[in-house]
Amino acid sequence: MPEIPAHARAVIIGGGVIGCSVAYHLTKLGWTDVVLLERKQLTSGTTWHAAGLIAQLRATANMTKLAKYSQELYGDLEAETGVATGFKRCGSITVALTEERREEIFRQAAMARAFGVEVDEITPDEIKARYAHLNLENVVAGVYLDKDGQGDPANIAQALAKGARQRGGVVAERTKATGVTREGRRITGVDWQGEDGTSGHIACDHVVNCAGMWGRDVGLMLNTNVPLQACEHFYIVTESIPGLTQLPVLRVPDEHAYYKEDAGKILLGAFEPVSKPWGPIPDSFEFDQLPEDFDHFEPILEKAVARMPMLAEAGIHTFFNGPESFTPDDAYHLGLAPEMDNVWVAAGFNSIGIQSAGGAGMALAQWMQDGAKPFDLGDVDISRMQPFQGNKTYLMDRSTETLGLLYADHFPYRQKATARGVRRTPFHQHLAQQGAVFGELAGWERANWFAEEGQSPDYAYSWKRQNFFDNVRAEHMAVRENVGMYDMSSFGKLRVEGPEAEAFLNYVCGADMSVPVGKIVYTQFLNPAGGIEADVTVTRLAETAYLVVTPAATRLADQTWMMRRAREREAQVVITDVTAGEGVLAVMGPNARKLLQAVSPADFSNAVNPFGTAQEIEIGMGLARVHRVTYVGELGWEVYVSADMAGHVFETLYEAGQGMGLTLCGMHMMDTCRIEKGFRHFSHDITCEDHVLEAGLGFAVKTAKPDFIGRDAVLRKKDAGLNARMVQFRLTDPEPLLYHNEPILRDGEIVGYLSSGAYGHALGGAMGLGYVPCKGESVEQVLASRYQIDVAGTLVDAEASLKPMYDPKSERVKL
Template sequence: MTLPTQARVVVIGGGIIGCSVAYHLTKLGWTDVVLLERKQLTSGTTWHAAGLIAQLRATANMTRLAKYSQELYGALEEETGVATGFKRVGSITVALTTARHEELRRSAAMARAFGVEIDEIGIDDIAAKYPHLNTDGVRGGVYLPKDGQGDPGNIARALAKGARMRGARIAEYTRATGVTREGRRITGVDWTAEDDSSGHIACDHVVNCAGMWGREVGRMLGVNVPLQACEHFYIVSEPIPGLQPLPVLRVPDECAYYKEDAGKLMLGAFEPLAKPWGLAGIPDSFEYDQLPEDFDHFEPILEMAVTRMPALAEAGIHTFFNGPESFTPDDAYHLGQAPERENVWVAAGFNSIGIQSAGGAGMALAQWMDGGEKPFDLGDVDIARMMPFQGNRRYLAARATETLGLLYADHYPYRQKATARGVRRSPFHEQLDARGAVFGELAGWERANWIAREGQARSYDYGWGRQTFFDNVGDELHALRTGVGIYDMSSFGKLRVEGPEAEAFLNRICGNDVAVPLGRIVYTQFLNARGGIEADLTVTRLSETAFLVVTPAATRLADETWIRRHLHGAQAVITDVTSAEGVLAVMGPRSRDLLRAVSPNDFSSDAFPFGTAQEIEIGLGLARAHRVSYVGELGWEIYLSADMAGHVFETLWEAGQDHGLTLCGLHAMDCGRAEKAFRHMGHDITCEDHVLEAGLGFAVKTGKGCDFIGRDAVLARREAGPARRLVQFRLTDPEPLLYHNEPILRDGQIVGHLSSGAYGHHLGGAIGLGYVPCAGESAAQVLASTYEIDVAGSRIVAEVSVKPMYDPDGARPKG
């Protein structure tokens, strides 16, 4: 085997993902690309994939990538001469329950907002398009005429050939065995071939596309890639007489999908309780291998299937297949720059949607690598969302039993994972648990989402309507609006940035000016060169040389990584102190009274202005109080060393009994922030949302005396004017609920979709935020139109406002 000793990039893994990455890098002009595959191309997971290629995904950009994959696969054969087997056969998804039918109707509305062709169809249409289906119990469905299927192996080989045609070297039976490192960079990859030849390739970049080996390859590269292989089952029937080409059929309520192929019928399963595989490692010899049959495990799915598809009962089983696929802790794949290294990239863990995702994922990663910035928002799949502990093998095995089945489970709003829970607990966990808290999980943190009443079941009862916590949250928000409530914010990220150049450094990466007096709190964003929002945070000046950066829990690692990657030798040190401090938010018009009862400090506006932080005495201990609010009320966030957290909670709780104190959860916080039109990072604001169009221009200081990231883009947009505006909506009908992605109609035409949604208990209706195109228009012109929101196919009239509908002038937090 002869391979170059130098390459711009080494791609590890020759499944469809690795081939797509190599293909798209060479399309961008990267000629010195080397792909190493331990066995043959496609021999891991790709070769046995079902080859379903759908357009619609859960978010606009994931749909964008899936649509790109379809278009690419349709053109690959002409480019490379390799037949991909791609054909648009359409797809049908049917609902057997009222809840699933509601989900499909909401999905259809979302598809309209995303520009995906979709039809809601009834039982007669379903039977006409799929005559072999037993429609007993079917309530309705959706039909996507442009969905398709293809030959996974040949699609991968076509991508590989396209990469080779533009100069890539692809080495089969060649294993990456080790790496050399220098600081936070990989400088080269060692390889060994099956003919016993070996060598070393010095490189500028490495991409981990190792599929179900991705976690182990990640360890070799020094990066965390949490994924777990699971057994995945399907059967293929004997030829069925008269079976004609059919759409792909999904019956998620029976955990099943069906695909016609050459007169045979494939039945695949996403069973509720999955079987993790390879817990002791994947055998070195694994190549085009199958796993042992487990008919008992598959039998419940098959029993439902033969009733649903009578032709299956009459045909024999030609193939019973069990093959491994990799799944991630949250059922979203891993893509992007690994936080631990400057030049290691990841594209792995595709949760059984690798074929339909590969084209778009390869395109997006190649553009990211080539341009140095995400080409558009990829937060749903960014590898930086994964916390270090999630690479724990026991955690992955436990979570994987659930995540495979969740692909076909009802995708209810607020649905919580049931497995691998309790890993991260705040210092107040026991106190909250003792008082009825119902916990959800985010980034491993157990977070009190709502508080159950005495005698009320402490669990979620999922649905698309008002769930069991609806009235609880309404009462909690009422307390925050009219009295005083406390909720736990300990999970929010806390990063200490300190050093002689900390101020200058932070001013280079923050849009706002952090050169403020001691104790000031600055609301700001990290911007990219396009003026898009990479992070949404506060910066508190603790001393002349020390600042505290507070970020959302879900983006803590990503935000820390952004800071480190832009340090560029500045004399500053970044320390994650998230777990060192508990944080209690004390919010509401009576919050000042409660704090005066437990502290001798002066909480008046003259002594303690809004937007400042002070050290205070509280109970028998000490704390740091930050006068800010994410719910739009008078209040303080109380930062406590973990050792004093229990004492301070008990002190506040005891004193609070004389002040009507209500324990609240984070669902109430979200409702409060939605009423106040505060932006939610990852939904309302992302890396492709311009800070001015997001309505956050007040947090950008272009005249602060230094050239910060994104400054030119801010100045340019101020000159040109916004192309769209983030506005707030309230449904005039108090009954429907909003979650996100519902289409926005302006004067009867779809112009966008909601970026976030919640219920405004105080405002008396569902609240949403969303962007409206407005090039050349004033705010008054935008507001002069008639607006509706499409909720599962019903158009609901909505009020619209540029200013927050609750407390538009921001007087309440400053009172």
């Protein structure tokens, strides 16, 4: 065992491929005092039995960037370290057995081109030419990625570990992290125990949880929430097959199977629809296998033998069952834990750890070095996880589904089926009784759309128009033409209070917070580069109290951002999450004022309650606070009511609305209306790497303020000019649908991709937002081009605008 130092800049807990990658990349940045602690041997948890598939294409541009980095790194690692990684670019094929799957993989192929990944859509005959052993029955199409590959997972990890050692890092095997010392929000040291009876303590500046399927328990030791669950993962390896040569990796997601040729044998793996959670993990676990369950695997094998007839002749050499860790949303956990200020996480890789490890280790190391994300990592940022999601019962239930979702149809709007109903708004039962069809976000059950009488209140998924398309259109037009009401209770509500509340928010926010009581301000939290960390409204409730309203999914991240800034400045403020304390009903549409006047004696006129102001009101027999703002581009109010009176206020508004055609609406309507109005969606259209001026949100930044985060970057961008602009698009053909990531073509060349998409029911076509490069160009030059959107390989003409296509002067919100 190597000598373990008494102090380290970073202690990494866990010696799988992820921990080894973090150690490798930290030392590459010059962190020589890095210690990796592995309880047993390197790779002995999950890494050693991973299939080693290395694919470039992921669901978003930045996740694809990380996967591409991994395969490029592995290609060079052997030369650097002398450790054979077994990496080879054999290519990969994904086949579709249905028209719906074909649309999915063709949309992925279009997305790949926008992300700079080489990809080809191929016919069944072209699939057969590359994979002669495949039975083409029901095969309708495929996609081929030439630079995808496979490698030896254990050796990749060993090569990364050796690279870390060569640069001064310490890798200590058979050395368990047994405890920590803590001061407030920092871990100051890690206790360790060697299998040889030695023990010690490492004082440290940072701790990184790379403990894989032990990540949740290590997280608890470090006072952090790391929701993940081990599941059984099955594959078989055949006997040697005479004449079998190198083949591309093959995925047949409609049959839940993948195939890999290795040394003249075939490995057949499965991501079955209903998986098997596993645990607790024995203390002795090391390179262990789990009991065989042939009955569980047999349905996969039967389809595989029909799909690959040579398997019928090949004997089974190995039937393997080993554990892998899965997260509640099938995205891995990366980043600075919200509960602590020096505890980092890289865990829960959902069976894509090998292809992700290189990029994830690089991104986390850079984040640790700079104190800021190197680019948008919102998909995997650990701060997206809600505190309740660490609940063991919840994780066990959800993990029965998440493994299978890897190969499920990834339909738009697809909802998780398991672990539902945890968080419900005060209006949940009222909405359910009226036909609400619920979706889940951050654990919240949210009414997404409303079924008509006699219509099944369930999703029927498709890449085409889904069964709720007409329902959402009716809700959309009700808000545009009359009045609609929907539940916004899930949005985060953070009270910022104290004698320095105004000064603190002026430092954190781009807009001016020195406003009268009752004023509502739309603003962003900016980072030092001018990127957008949060997109919020701030209402001044009193001289020393403000309410910050955030998207539901980012409430914890936004609260954490503010709390860290408050500690840095030693600001005299208290920041409290009050989300569950109030229900919120949005009343929107040209007749919103009429409805509110019917239930309240308050004055809702422009003179008393103009746009962007709040007032306390009586409503029915209760009390509420109304905020005159909108995310749908119409006259309207958000009605905030304490949870105890929420039911009464809903009934009061609903009953009063029956005589004027009040329509209950859902979240899908809110999305279709906001995209017509060109309103940005945080995490899609605006992220930490999108400059606030290029996002078209300069109006919300007040550089006359002397000191706020991002001010210098905004001024520099004003001087230097924009490199890109957020552009709104509408397809001229009303039939195709847009979701996000569709490539944008300008005069025939791909210049970007849509950051979000939805159908504009009032404007009669699918719409999207996306950034278009414009360095040195005027607005007129940007708009003079011909624009097309690539929809699953078909180019569709699109109108482009820098102003909102719906109500460009915002006259309707001020009626």
